[in-house]
Amino acid sequence: MHPQGFHSAWIGLQDFVKEGLHRWVSVQKMDRDLIYWMPGEPNNVITSWDIDNAGQDCVAIVPPADIEAEDWLNTWDDIVCVGERNYICETMALSLP
Template structure:
């Protein structure tokens, strides 16, 4: 009887030992699987974040890189596609301001744009400007501020042997009017230089693009 009890106890011990032996590896395997899943998820998150950053940097580089210019771009904007605020006419480029200012500031603003206040030297140029400035007032590069009655163009061109298009009765120097502008129908008028009106800047056609038609 004693011997049978010992055998039963031994059998129970073996079964418990077997269960403990089988449970431990399963627990370890579950832990390893969880760690692997967490590691894979973390890797995916890091990789996705890195890919998003690289994509954003690539997009910025593409946006900042110079865009290729086609011949069609220059046909539409011969004064340069990057400066579409300038209008082309007969070998020159013109900027028509959107804000009003006095004559001195207008002259300086044109200089900042590597240009000068417009110097009108022909009827075709006058006609072009008249169509763009009708019913508004625009400064031009003509003044007698230095010597009353001695009109000068800002580029040194000869005024007295060149083209003029004064309104009848002008210039009359009424009230110390020393600067000229286009007004109304586009005729020239003298007015005091602190008057506020729009202005026109002028510069030559960019190098290499001369000879295109209007």
């Protein structure tokens, strides 16, 4: 079972501008030292219901069911860019008083 009902979250990484070239939606390049693909990903699978053959161009954290807290790295999966999901954004850290 997914922890506390969490299923997945968009992380703002995409390759819909150029297939295979993943960039952050902020247009920043991906830091090659900070990549956490799930094994076998990104695979740009075109599903049978993907009538536009759009493939998978948006990246989400999709932890497998029954995952343990220490396994939350390497959970990036490119998926079809549809559906409401949680999302994660980068922001400045709050300064403490």
